[in-house]
Amino acid sequence: MRGLISDVLRDGGVEVVAEAGDGDEAVRAVEDRRPDVVTMDVEMPGTDGIEAVERIMATRPTPILMLSAHTEAGADVTFEALDKGAVDFFAKPGGEVSTGVAQLKDELVEKVVTVSAASVDRTTATPTAVASAEPTDATLVVGSSTGGPNAIERVLAALPREASLRILVVQHMPEAFTARFASRLDERCAYDVREAGDGDRIGGGEALVAHGGSHMEVSHAADGRLRVRLVAETLGLTVQPAVDVTMRSAAEAIDGPLVGVVLTGMGSDGAAGAEAIHRAGGRVVAQDEASSVVYGMPKRAVETGCVDEVCRLDEVAARALAAARALSRDEGRGRTASPNRGGE
Structure with a gap:
């Protein structure tokens, strides 16, 4: 299995400087060879991947990509590895390395290259819980990719229930992982x-996490409630679920206060969504480069000129809630429909 992964990476232009058969070997290899990135399985003899991640992050912090079984059990240990400091994960098709990795070699190589550039020295200040607030009647759409699970958790944990937000979460994540992710957030x-x-x-006071492998659209909004539909078609996009789809549909369907949040992640997903929210009269908050694991999605959103605030991760919840309050004060709506609304 190690040989197959090494061959796939070499074929994709990645130099493989060492291989390890267990966690202890992995820790020593990182210390000796100082790689740019580590691919780490979870189940290994002796020291497993979870402990190895923890030791590497304590002694020589290095971007780590977990190779995870595409199962609910695999999701549990993967999230534990992310808690310990791993940057992202690659879900092995069918849970087996040998049967599916070669078929997804381009995706694996792209993940490795992206994770190699991730910041492991990013700001880690814990967001301060926002003070209790009166209901805002606002909708918050949060999107992220690489580094997103922990970032989303930190933002939601800081939001007071009294604000009574309706929250839609879009994280680039496969189907077997999103249910467990939602449970962790809950x-x-x-x-x-x-x-x-x-x-x-x-x-x-409620939140929905987009189902892995499906886009989540807001299909209806009335009387303080939202209805969503799942779209199985790719819609010509390279990620599914896509932040853009949820943000655009929210801008189309929701008349009340609407705030978009673009967090850490590779690529440009969320940029078109930020534009749609801005044109519909909503506000957009983006995570800054210093606190992002990968400053791709926030950067592309900022480049549209439609982002109202750029801030550290520990400030995102407070800034997003302040934006929701400001919109709510504007005659209970705070938004003006654009002539092009829904036409993107």
């Missing part, structure tokens, strides 16, 4: 969080 924040199902509705 456990760690004051909002009621669940994975989105087709036709699901939410009101204030």
